[in-house]
Amino acid sequence: MIEIDVSHPIYQQIMDGITRRLVRGDLTVGDQIPSQREMAVILRVSPNTVQRAYRDLEALGVVETQRGQGTFVAAPPELVDSLRQEMLRKALARFVQEMLGLGVGRSEIPKVVQDALSPAAPNANMQKPEVT
Amino acid sequence: MIEIDVSHPIYQQIMDGITRRLVRGDLTVGDQIPSQREMAVILRVSPNTVQRAYRDLEALGVVETQRGQGTFVAAPPELVDSLRQEMLRKALARFVQEMLGLGVGRSEIPKVVQDALSPAAPNANMQKPEVT
Amino acid sequence: MIEIDVSHPIYQQIMDGITRRLVRGDLTVGDQIPSQREMAVILRVSPNTVQRAYRDLEALGVVETQRGQGTFVAAPPELVDSLRQEMLRKALARFVQEMLGLGVGRSEIPKVVQDALSPAAPNANMQKPEVT
Amino acid sequence: MIEIDVSHPIYQQIMDGITRRLVRGDLTVGDQIPSQREMAVILRVSPNTVQRAYRDLEALGVVETQRGQGTFVAAPPELVDSLRQEMLRKALARFVQEMLGLGVGRSEIPKVVQDALSPAAPNANMQKPEVT
DNA sequence: GTGGTCTAGACCACC
DNA sequence: GTGGTCTAGACCACC
Numbered sequence: 080m081i082e083i084d085v086s087h088p089i090y091q092q093i094m095d096g097i098t099r100r101l102v103r104g105d106l107t108v109g110d111q112i113p114s115q116r117e118m119a120v121i122l123r124v125s126p127n128t129v130q131r132a133y134r135d136l137e138a139l140g141v142v143e144t145q146r147g148q149g150t151f152v153a154a155p156p157e158l159v160d161s162l163r164q165e166m167l168r169k170a171l172a173r174f175v176q177e178m179l180g181l182g183v184g185r186s187e188i189p190k191v192v193q194d195a196l197s198p199a200a201p202n203a204n205m206q207k208p209e210v211t
Numbered sequence: 212m213i214e215i216d217v218s219h220p221i222y223q224q225i226m227d228g229i230t231r232r233l234v235r236g237d238l239t240v241g242d243q244i245p246s247q248r249e250m251a252v253i254l255r256v257s258p259n260t261v262q263r264a265y266r267d268l269e270a271l272g273v274v275e276t277q278r279g280q281g282t283f284v285a286a287p288p289e290l291v292d293s294l295r296q297e298m299l300r301k302a303l304a305r306f307v308q309e310m311l312g313l314g315v316g317r318s319e320i321p322k323v324v325q326d327a328l329s330p331a332a333p334n335a336n337m338q339k340p341e342v343t
Numbered sequence: 344m345i346e347i348d349v350s351h352p353i354y355q356q357i358m359d360g361i362t363r364r365l366v367r368g369d370l371t372v373g374d375q376i377p378s379q380r381e382m383a384v385i386l387r388v389s390p391n392t393v394q395r396a397y398r399d400l401e402a403l404g405v406v407e408t409q410r411g412q413g414t415f416v417a418a419p420p421e422l423v424d425s426l427r428q429e430m431l432r433k434a435l436a437r438f439v440q441e442m443l444g445l446g447v448g449r450s451e452i453p454k455v456v457q458d459a460l461s462p463a464a465p466n467a468n469m470q471k472p473e474v475t
Numbered sequence: 476m477i478e479i480d481v482s483h484p485i486y487q488q489i490m491d492g493i494t495r496r497l498v499r500g501d502l503t504v505g506d507q508i509p510s511q512r513e514m515a516v517i518l519r520v521s522p523n524t525v526q527r528a529y530r531d532l533e534a535l536g537v538v539e540t541q542r543g544q545g546t547f548v549a550a551p552p553e554l555v556d557s558l559r560q561e562m563l564r565k566a567l568a569r570f571v572q573e574m575l576g577l578g579v580g581r582s583e584i585p586k587v588v589q590d591a592l593s594p595a596a597p598n599a600n601m602q603k604p605e606v607t
Numbered sequence: 608g609t610g611g612t613c614t615a616g617a618c619c620a621c622c
Numbered sequence: 623g624t625g626g627t628c629t630a631g632a633c634c635a636c637c
Contacts (some may be wrong), residue, residue, distance in 0.1 A: 080227060081225060081228030081232070081250075081253075081254065083221060083224050083225070083254050083256065084218060084224060099313070100314055102313055102314060103313065103314050104314060117270070123620085133224055152296070154324060163313060163314070166313055167214070167315070167323065168327075170309045170313065170337075171323065171324065171327035172327070174302070174306045174309075174324075174327075175327060175328070177306075178300045178302070180231060180235060181231070181234060181235065181295060181299055181341060182234065182235055182236065182303065183297055183299070185328060188324060188328060189321060189324060189325060189328070191299065191303065192303065192306075192320060192321060192324050193321060195300075195303035195304070195306075195307060196307070196317060196320060196321070218625085220626080220627060220628090221627080221628075222627080222628090246608085246610080247610065247611095248608095248609085248610095256629090257610060257628060257629045257630065257631090257632095258629095258630085258631090259627095259628070259629070259630085260627080260628060260629080261608080262611080263627085263628090265610085266611095268403070276609090276610060276611090277609085277610080277636095278609070278610055278611075278635070278636050278637085279608080279609045279610065279635075279636035279637040280609060280610080280636085280637075281608095281609060281610080282609090282610080340610085346543045352613090353479060353612080353613075354612080354613090356479050356481070357477060360477030360478060360479070361477060361574060363577075364477070366577060366578065367576060367577065368578065368620080378623085378624060378625080379626095380623095380624085380625095382477075383609060385477075386477065386479050387608060388479065388613085388614090389614045389616090390614095390615085390616090391612095391613070391614070391615085391616095392566075392612080392613060392614080394625080395612085395613090396627095396628080397625085402615065405530075408624090408625060408626090409621095409624085409625080410620070410621050410624070410625055410626075411620075411621035411622040411623080411624045411625065412620085412621085412622075412623095412624060412625080412635085413623095413624060413625080414624090414625080417524055427577060427578070430577055431574075431577055431579070431587065433579065434570070434574065435587065435588065435591035436591070437565070438570045438573075438591075439568045439591060439592070441570075442566065444495055444496055444499060445495070445499065445559060445562055445563055445566065446498060446499050446500065446559070447563070449592060452588060452592060453585060453588060453592070455563065455567065455569075455587060456567065456584060456585060456588050457585060459564075459567035459568070459570075459571060460571070460581060460584060460585070465628065519635080
């Protein structure tokens with residue numbers, strides 16, 4: 080009834096973070112990403128957790144690990160694109176669910192989004208949406 | 212760089228869950244909510260954690276606890292409304308951030324939202340948004 | 344009939360103690376107060392109880408806690424003043440009740456106070472007050 | 476530094492309650508007071524605690540227990556009077572200490588008491604006392 | 608039954 | 623070191 084969200088496992092959050100940078104264009108094929116050891120220190124997270132994330136990313140074809148060299152972005156453009164679609168789709172679905180849960184009707188969603196984007200009210204003049 | 216979200220504390224998630232039900236109209240003034248013990252069992256959480264949530268909700272005026280009786284929704288309509296505005300505002304801000312992070316420009320957001328809502332493509336045919 | 348006073352909860356007594364020191368001028372804005380652990384040891388009380396007190400004091404604006412740094416007095420002069428007024432008011436009300444309970448009429452209270460303060464009888468020669 | 480008041484032992488509070496009623500004239504010599512058993516039920520307190528209180532009151536000559544009959548007030552007028560003086564003295568001393576602790580100077584005490592008693596401001600218009 | 612206080616820890620994040 | 627969260631109880635007061 081009241082859902083307690085245990086949040087995603089950390090290794091998924093790491094995968095997500097790297098994927099997001101890739102999708103945003105901050106990373107491209109061939110770029111080196113921090114070593115597992117480095118990443119563990121940066122994130123203050125167990126090296127095992129980082130390893131799990133890197134391993135899964137490699138299985139997806141997102142990165143490639145070269146022994147003694149490091150870990151490098153390996154995603155070809157088509158993969159980046161499909162990852163991007165996937166993340167977009169999920170984010171949108173989550174958002175729509177959230178709006179419905181807050182009593183914003185499907186048809187009202189574009190309006191509240193518009194309002195949120197309007198320069199006059201980037202943060203403040205949210206109004207109880209009316210059915211137009 | 213890659214932000215690890217430790218998720219919100221459990222007591223805040225409990226507060227959120229109750230607030231969401233209130234805002235959605237599933238709860239109204241005078242309704243009794245599960246006792247601290249019940250809720251603790253339901254959520255498999257320490258009774259203390261539930262109490263922290265209930266106490267903070269009481270400080271916000273969302274609920275009222277009555278010794279030996281139980282805990283009851285106490286939020287007047289104006290409070291419900293302002294809580295709703297607040298949740299909406301946060302959800303929208305989070306969504307916009309997410310879209311920007313995925314490389315969707317501010318001006319493109321309405322389009323992808325529209326697409327996500329269109330009956331033809333409720334879930335799947337997300338397209339790479341073009342710069343208009 | 345005979346009221347058993349279970350005394351105030353410990354966390355309120357802690358709040359009171361700190362507030363009293365603040366009001367008396369022993370503490371001023373910016374002063375660091377003992378850490379939760381230290382205070383717990385000093386008072387031989389659970390750290391949780393101290394935290395409850397500190398948290399509530401923070402909600403009142405009396406202190407500010409800084410993660411990893413400590414807890415500091417934050418009350419602006421106006422707050423100190425209003426806390427002082429409040430403590431005064433309560434102490435006086437309690438005292439008047441006590442006097443009435445001991446059969447000292449409202450109109451006789453100034454006299455017994457005067458007597459108690461007189462240098463000749465700082466402590467001992469209290470007399471049965473007469474109805475004037 | 477911050478004194479945690481564990482409050483007085485319950486048996487002393489019971490003694491106090493009875494003494495106060497005596498001093499106030501609610502009880503006089505010969506009056507029967509509730510049996511230990513009754514008192515324990517009324518106060519939701521262990522019978523042992525009540526017994527301790529009654530025993531000490533008997534030692535002071537305040538009550539007399541008559542086997543199979545009950546417990547009766549036994550204090551002669553002189554004792555009542557001296558008990559009253561004693562309670563008054565303590566209450567006044569406590570009050571003066573409290574005022575000093577709140578920064579009210581000895582010479583200002585009569586004024587704040589006067590103010591607290593004035594019909595115009597029985598509860599509210601307490602002011603930061605000025606040295607007159 | 609209900610909520611309120613408290614303990615004596617644990618483990619975490621920040622410094 | 624610091625505060626923040628959480629557990630799994632205990633015991634109390636009120637009903």
